[in-house]
Amino acid sequence: MPKLSVNVNKVATVRNSRGGRQPSVIEAVRTCIDAGAPGITVHPRADARHITTADVHEIAGELAPLGGRVEFNIEGDPRPGFLDLVLAVKPDQCTLVPVAPGEITSQAGWPAATPADVLAGIIGALKVAGVRVSLFVDPEPPAIRWAKAMGADRVELYTEPFAKAFDRGPATAAASFGHYVEAANLAYELGLGVNAGHDLDLRNLTMFRELPHLDEVSIGHALISRAIFVGLGRVVKEYLAVLG
Numbered sequence: 001m002p003k004l005s006v007n008v009n010k011v012a013t014v015r016n017s018r019g020g021r022q023p024s025v026i027e028a029v030r031t032c033i034d035a036g037a038p039g040i041t042v043h044p045r046a047d048a049r050h051i052t053t054a055d056v057h058e059i060a061g062e063l064a065p066l067g068g069r070v071e072f073n074i075e076g077d078p079r080p081g082f083l084d085l086v087l088a089v090k091p092d093q094c095t096l097v098p099v100a101p102g103e104i105t106s107q108a109g110w111p112a113a114t115p116a117d118v119l120a121g122i123i124g125a126l127k128v129a130g131v132r133v134s135l136f137v138d139p140e141p142p143a144i145r146w147a148k149a150m151g152a153d154r155v156e157l158y159t160e161p162f163a164k165a166f167d168r169g170p171a172t173a174a175a176s177f178g179h180y181v182e183a184a185n186l187a188y189e190l191g192l193g194v195n196a197g198h199d200l201d202l203r204n205l206t207m208f209r210e211l212p213h214l215d216e217v218s219i220g221h222a223l224i225s226r227a228i229f230v231g232l233g234r235v236v237k238e239y240l241a242v243l244g
Contacts, residue, residue, distance in 0.1 A: 003216045007197075008025055008028050011025050031233050033070055039216065041220065057088075072089075073095055074086055078118065087126070087129050095136055095195070096135050109143055112142035132154065133154070134154040138158050139179055147187075148187075148192055159197060181211060184211050195217070205239070
Protein backbone atom coordinates (compact mmCIF):
# COMPACT_ATOMS: atom_id res chain seq x y z
CA MET A 1 0.00 0.00 0.00
CA PRO A 2 1.54 3.35 -1.00
CA LYS A 3 1.83 5.75 1.92
CA LEU A 4 0.00 9.07 1.97
CA SER A 5 1.93 12.18 2.95
CA VAL A 6 -0.43 15.12 3.41
CA ASN A 7 0.96 18.47 2.27
CA VAL A 8 -0.34 21.13 4.65
CA ASN A 9 0.97 24.16 2.74
CA LYS A 10 -2.53 25.34 1.82
CA VAL A 11 -3.56 25.59 5.46
CA ALA A 12 -0.67 28.00 5.98
CA THR A 13 -1.65 29.92 2.83
CA VAL A 14 -5.10 30.63 4.27
CA ARG A 15 -3.61 31.60 7.64
CA ASN A 16 -1.11 33.97 6.06
CA SER A 17 -3.78 35.68 3.95
CA ARG A 18 -5.23 37.15 7.15
CA GLY A 19 -2.34 37.02 9.59
CA GLY A 20 -2.42 35.52 13.06
CA ARG A 21 -2.52 31.78 13.74
CA GLN A 22 -5.88 30.68 12.27
CA PRO A 23 -6.34 28.22 10.74
CA SER A 24 -3.71 26.44 12.79
CA VAL A 25 -1.19 24.39 10.83
CA ILE A 26 -0.49 22.30 13.92
CA GLU A 27 -4.19 21.56 14.36
CA ALA A 28 -4.27 20.46 10.73
CA VAL A 29 -1.29 18.17 11.31
CA ARG A 30 -2.97 16.66 14.37
CA THR A 31 -6.20 16.11 12.46
CA CYS A 32 -4.36 14.33 9.64
CA ILE A 33 -2.52 12.10 12.11
CA ASP A 34 -5.72 11.29 14.02
CA ALA A 35 -7.31 10.27 10.71
CA GLY A 36 -4.46 7.85 10.03
CA ALA A 37 -2.11 9.78 7.74
CA PRO A 38 1.36 8.19 7.90
CA GLY A 39 3.15 11.28 6.58
CA ILE A 40 3.20 15.08 6.62
CA THR A 41 4.81 17.20 3.88
CA VAL A 42 5.72 20.88 3.84
CA HIS A 43 7.42 23.06 1.23
CA PRO A 44 8.87 26.17 2.85
CA ARG A 45 9.60 28.69 0.08
CA ALA A 46 12.03 31.59 0.16
CA ASP A 47 9.18 34.13 0.29
CA ALA A 48 7.44 32.26 3.16
CA ARG A 49 4.11 32.68 1.41
CA HIS A 50 2.73 29.61 3.13
CA ILE A 51 4.87 27.37 5.37
CA THR A 52 7.36 29.34 7.45
CA THR A 53 10.58 28.37 9.18
CA ALA A 54 8.72 28.55 12.49
CA ASP A 55 6.09 26.12 11.11
CA VAL A 56 8.80 23.63 10.16
CA HIS A 57 10.24 23.62 13.66
CA GLU A 58 6.80 23.44 15.27
CA ILE A 59 5.71 20.49 13.13
CA ALA A 60 8.98 18.70 13.83
CA GLY A 61 8.34 19.14 17.54
CA GLU A 62 4.81 17.79 17.14
CA LEU A 63 5.98 14.67 15.29
CA ALA A 64 9.06 13.90 17.38
CA PRO A 65 7.20 12.12 20.23
CA LEU A 66 5.53 9.77 17.74
CA GLY A 67 8.71 7.76 17.36
CA GLY A 68 8.75 7.64 13.58
CA ARG A 69 5.14 6.49 13.23
CA VAL A 70 4.44 9.56 11.07
CA GLU A 71 7.15 10.59 8.60
CA PHE A 72 8.08 14.22 8.05
CA ASN A 73 8.99 15.23 4.49
CA ILE A 74 10.42 18.68 3.75
CA GLU A 75 10.46 19.84 0.14
CA GLY A 76 12.54 22.68 -1.18
CA ASP A 77 15.16 24.05 -3.52
CA PRO A 78 18.86 24.19 -2.59
CA ARG A 79 18.82 27.90 -1.78
CA PRO A 80 20.93 29.51 0.94
CA GLY A 81 19.58 28.59 4.36
CA PHE A 82 17.47 25.64 3.24
CA LEU A 83 20.10 23.04 4.07
CA ASP A 84 20.63 24.64 7.49
CA LEU A 85 16.89 24.40 8.20
CA VAL A 86 16.64 20.75 7.17
CA LEU A 87 19.74 19.73 9.10
CA ALA A 88 18.42 21.50 12.19
CA VAL A 89 15.14 19.57 11.99
CA LYS A 90 16.41 16.27 10.53
CA PRO A 91 13.14 15.08 8.95
CA ASP A 92 12.71 11.55 7.70
CA GLN A 93 12.93 12.72 4.10
CA CYS A 94 14.01 15.78 2.15
CA THR A 95 12.67 16.17 -1.38
CA LEU A 96 14.79 18.51 -3.46
CA VAL A 97 12.68 20.40 -5.98
CA PRO A 98 13.74 22.90 -8.66
CA VAL A 99 12.09 26.31 -8.31
CA ALA A 100 11.63 28.71 -11.24
CA PRO A 101 11.54 32.45 -10.47
CA GLY A 102 7.96 33.67 -10.02
CA GLU A 103 6.35 30.23 -10.19
CA ILE A 104 3.07 29.64 -8.37
CA THR A 105 3.74 25.92 -7.98
CA SER A 106 6.24 23.38 -9.29
CA GLN A 107 6.35 23.21 -13.07
CA ALA A 108 8.84 20.45 -13.84
CA GLY A 109 11.35 18.09 -12.34
CA TRP A 110 15.12 18.45 -12.30
CA PRO A 111 16.49 18.17 -15.85
CA ALA A 112 19.06 15.47 -16.42
CA ALA A 113 21.48 18.16 -17.57
CA THR A 114 21.57 19.75 -14.10
CA PRO A 115 25.26 20.12 -13.15
CA ALA A 116 26.31 17.82 -10.33
CA ASP A 117 27.74 20.66 -8.25
CA VAL A 118 24.28 22.22 -7.89
CA LEU A 119 23.09 19.40 -5.63
CA ALA A 120 26.01 17.13 -4.76
CA GLY A 121 26.99 18.96 -1.59
CA ILE A 122 23.48 19.19 -0.18
CA ILE A 123 22.68 15.55 -0.98
CA GLY A 124 25.87 14.41 0.70
CA ALA A 125 25.22 16.48 3.82
CA LEU A 126 21.65 15.22 4.11
CA LYS A 127 22.67 11.59 3.81
CA VAL A 128 25.41 11.98 6.41
CA ALA A 129 22.72 13.38 8.74
CA GLY A 130 20.54 10.32 8.16
CA VAL A 131 17.92 12.11 6.07
CA ARG A 132 16.49 10.15 3.12
CA VAL A 133 16.90 12.13 -0.10
CA SER A 134 14.32 12.23 -2.89
CA LEU A 135 14.76 14.16 -6.14
CA PHE A 136 11.73 15.58 -7.96
CA VAL A 137 11.98 14.46 -11.60
CA ASP A 138 9.96 14.06 -14.74
CA PRO A 139 9.17 10.43 -15.64
CA GLU A 140 12.03 10.25 -18.14
CA PRO A 141 14.86 7.68 -18.16
CA PRO A 142 17.69 10.27 -18.37
CA ALA A 143 16.32 12.13 -15.33
CA ILE A 144 15.98 8.93 -13.31
CA ARG A 145 19.49 7.80 -14.19
CA TRP A 146 20.76 11.27 -13.24
CA ALA A 147 19.03 10.98 -9.85
CA LYS A 148 20.76 7.67 -9.26
CA ALA A 149 24.13 9.13 -10.22
CA MET A 150 23.53 12.02 -7.81
CA GLY A 151 23.20 9.59 -4.91
CA ALA A 152 19.46 9.99 -4.27
CA ASP A 153 17.57 7.36 -2.31
CA ARG A 154 14.28 7.97 -4.12
CA VAL A 155 12.74 9.90 -6.97
CA GLU A 156 9.45 11.75 -6.79
CA LEU A 157 7.73 11.52 -10.15
CA TYR A 158 6.11 14.78 -11.28
CA THR A 159 2.52 13.76 -12.00
CA GLU A 160 0.83 16.87 -13.41
CA PRO A 161 1.17 15.50 -16.98
CA PHE A 162 -0.61 12.32 -15.89
CA ALA A 163 -3.38 14.30 -14.18
CA LYS A 164 -4.00 16.32 -17.34
CA ALA A 165 -3.98 13.17 -19.47
CA PHE A 166 -6.46 11.52 -17.09
CA ASP A 167 -8.89 14.40 -17.60
CA ARG A 168 -8.77 13.87 -21.37
CA GLY A 169 -10.19 10.37 -21.19
CA PRO A 170 -9.32 6.69 -20.63
CA ALA A 171 -7.14 6.16 -23.70
CA THR A 172 -4.98 9.22 -23.04
CA ALA A 173 -4.78 8.35 -19.34
CA ALA A 174 -3.65 4.80 -20.09
CA ALA A 175 -0.96 6.00 -22.50
CA SER A 176 0.39 8.46 -19.94
CA PHE A 177 0.24 5.91 -17.15
CA GLY A 178 2.28 3.49 -19.25
CA HIS A 179 5.00 6.12 -19.42
CA TYR A 180 5.06 6.33 -15.61
CA VAL A 181 5.14 2.54 -15.30
CA GLU A 182 8.30 2.46 -17.41
CA ALA A 183 9.84 5.19 -15.27
CA ALA A 184 8.95 3.44 -12.01
CA ASN A 185 10.33 0.13 -13.22
CA LEU A 186 13.60 1.78 -14.23
CA ALA A 187 13.90 3.50 -10.85
CA TYR A 188 13.33 0.19 -9.09
CA GLU A 189 15.92 -1.56 -11.25
CA LEU A 190 18.43 1.14 -10.30
CA GLY A 191 17.67 0.68 -6.61
CA LEU A 192 15.68 3.89 -6.16
CA GLY A 193 12.45 4.20 -4.20
CA VAL A 194 9.47 5.72 -6.01
CA ASN A 195 7.39 8.62 -4.74
CA ALA A 196 4.90 10.68 -6.73
CA GLY A 197 3.10 13.97 -6.46
CA HIS A 198 1.42 16.98 -8.08
CA ASP A 199 -2.27 17.18 -9.00
CA LEU A 200 -3.10 13.67 -7.83
CA ASP A 201 -6.66 13.44 -6.47
CA LEU A 202 -9.36 10.95 -5.52
CA ARG A 203 -10.33 10.35 -9.16
CA ASN A 204 -6.98 9.82 -10.84
CA LEU A 205 -5.52 7.91 -7.88
CA THR A 206 -7.83 5.03 -8.75
CA MET A 207 -5.46 4.43 -11.68
CA PHE A 208 -2.19 5.80 -10.34
CA ARG A 209 -2.28 3.70 -7.17
CA GLU A 210 -1.50 0.70 -9.40
CA LEU A 211 1.93 2.10 -10.30
CA PRO A 212 4.50 -0.63 -9.62
CA HIS A 213 6.92 -0.03 -6.73
CA LEU A 214 5.05 3.10 -5.55
CA ASP A 215 6.20 3.96 -2.02
CA GLU A 216 4.49 7.28 -1.32
CA VAL A 217 2.21 9.94 -2.75
CA SER A 218 2.31 13.54 -1.56
CA ILE A 219 -1.04 15.31 -1.88
CA GLY A 220 -1.99 18.79 -0.77
CA HIS A 221 -4.05 21.04 -3.02
CA ALA A 222 -6.81 18.61 -3.97
CA LEU A 223 -7.03 17.17 -0.47
CA ILE A 224 -7.28 20.52 1.31
CA SER A 225 -9.68 21.87 -1.33
CA ARG A 226 -12.14 19.04 -0.69
CA ALA A 227 -11.63 19.37 3.06
CA ILE A 228 -13.17 22.87 2.92
CA PHE A 229 -16.52 21.23 2.16
CA VAL A 230 -16.45 17.90 4.00
CA GLY A 231 -13.75 18.20 6.67
CA LEU A 232 -10.06 17.38 6.80
CA GLY A 233 -10.29 14.16 8.80
CA ARG A 234 -12.87 12.68 6.45
CA VAL A 235 -10.84 13.52 3.34
CA VAL A 236 -7.66 11.96 4.74
CA LYS A 237 -9.63 8.77 5.36
CA GLU A 238 -11.00 8.90 1.80
CA TYR A 239 -7.50 9.07 0.36
CA LEU A 240 -6.28 6.29 2.60
CA ALA A 241 -9.21 4.13 1.43
CA VAL A 242 -8.38 4.75 -2.22
CA LEU A 243 -4.72 3.90 -1.66
CA GLY A 244 -5.51 0.84 0.44
